[in-house]
Amino acid sequence: MSAVPILGVIEGFYGRPWTPAQRGRLFARMAAWGMNTFLYAPKDDRWHRQLWRDPYPEAEAEALRGLVEDACQHGLQFVYALAPGLDLDWADDGDRRALAEKFVHVQRLGVEHFSLLFDDIPYAVDRAAQAREQVSATHHVMDTLWPDGQAGLLLLCPTEYCGERAAPSVATSPYLKALGEGLRPGVEILWTGPQVVSTEISVQSVREVNEILRRPVMIWDNLHANDFTLHRVNLGPYAGRPLELRGLVAGLLSNPNNQLELNTPGLFSLTDYASGKSDWTPEASLDRALEVWLPAFNTSSIHRVSLDDLRLVSHLLYLPGGLGPQAVRVLDVARALVNPQTGAEEREALVRELRTVRHRVITVLRALEAGPNRDLLFDLHPYLVDVAEELQRLIVWASHRGEDDPEVFSYRGSLADRLMTLGWKT
The missing domain is CATH 3.20.20.80 (Glycosidases)
Structure with a gap:
């Protein structure tokens, strides 16, 4: 009550x-x-x-x-x-x-x-x-x-x-x-x-x-x-x-x-x-909320979303006051990746971690694309694509593998796009 x-x-x-x-x-x-x-x-x-x-x-x-x-x-x-x-x-x-x-x-x-x-x-x-x-x-x-x-x-x-x-x-x-x-x-x-x-x-x-x-x-x-x-x-x-x-x-x-x-x-x-x-916590409450939300993502028999996948998405798009715990880890990995002091072996491990994160984000996106809830897809799609794209840009920059030139990204046209690229050069 x-x-x-x-x-x-x-x-x-x-x-x-x-x-x-x-x-x-x-x-x-x-x-x-x-x-x-x-x-x-x-x-x-x-x-x-x-x-x-x-x-x-x-x-x-x-x-x-x-x-x-x-x-x-x-x-x-x-x-x-x-x-x-x-x-x-x-x-x-x-x-x-x-x-x-x-x-x-x-x-x-x-x-x-x-x-x-x-x-x-x-x-x-x-x-x-x-x-x-x-x-x-x-x-x-x-x-x-x-x-x-x-x-x-x-x-x-x-x-x-x-x-x-x-x-x-x-x-x-x-x-x-x-x-x-x-x-x-x-x-x-x-x-x-x-x-x-x-x-x-x-x-x-x-x-x-x-x-x-x-x-x-x-x-x-x-x-x-x-x-x-x-x-x-x-x-x-x-x-x-x-x-x-x-x-x-x-x-x-x-x-x-x-x-x-x-x-x-x-x-x-x-x-x-x-x-x-009295023992209520936001973290436990979020898990209960995501359990209620999860069936909306799992309407396709081919693409399945786990509770931890959905938790990752929530942590990446969290609250005005900050990032969720998994997003904090992703940011720490990204910062280490662009640090010129990071060694080659560690850099490879960091790239693998970011690829895993990106794959999980894409998993959620593909599940929505395959399902009937188009409103949920359309509401969430731009934010999942944005995160996946930025992760890919980092991965390409760090591994020198990919079709996009991370310094040019010539398809980016708006001022906001250009402002977001500032500070990434090392």
Whole structure:
């Protein structure tokens, strides 16, 4: 049983939103793993952010209604988020009406739980005044939706939504102080931790923000998010959060990788953490997650993937805070290989080790290519190919065997490609 009352997923990233079919698969997994909440907040849904004043056109409204019904059928709380902060003028009566009418419009589509997002917008000169305006807007929404008293969740994402954005600090922020003093107790406040992407969230840091906000925060967790750096994905476990944290928060919501099919390790591990006993560890949790994920790779009778093969892939594409243990070893081997002090015999052994790693990566790739899960293939393919290609470049450079000239690689055209080659010459 989960130790946190609200546990789930945020579709809150920048980039192409998930499709209804993808969300349906996600809802089934969430229900199976014990999650209970889905927060709908894709930045590139135009009616969520850019066109926040406008009602959804008929086709989009019906799609949203269907999504709400699908979530409810899976036992999930569907939370609709609106992000008006880019150009909301709270002094304008028209904007006040538009805000209320938009939430009522969505409520009529079957939504029972709501969120108001003021993240990633300009700061006002008077941050305390900005907070008070947001408090007023939040209460206006509450009173519009529930004139007889609050009957669902209402989540608020503040403009200072993490420690590094609190000025001058969390404990002394006029903005957070005004927010905590002004907001009604029924409003949950979203918080990403010390940073936008927090590799660690300590008990002390959460206690500090809880005190100034006068309530337990709800964690909007960007640990597995990759919309800010799409050349990488995060396949590691839920980590960097002590078990004691569960008793200090109102909930845990993960804003994960844009690529839906790559989120099994992180999301399963999150649910594992939420119900974990005192001996819970991220490493053991990752193995449990990979065991759940492994059948998706073994749909072909010809190409078979082992748990250790999948563990290697996860370690190579781990977390923002660092590499997994097997990837650390690969990096150590690569560094030794390019070290001019490394002898010829040792160099040959290092090349053999890198060839083995590359072969295992290719094994996973071939298994996906032979299987029916094309979404998983397409989501993971670029990252496996990238790793295999870089390993091959090292192997060619060290052994002088191969068709590619490691110094030229003339098919590489972009600036990013060229930046990645810097530093490899010895």
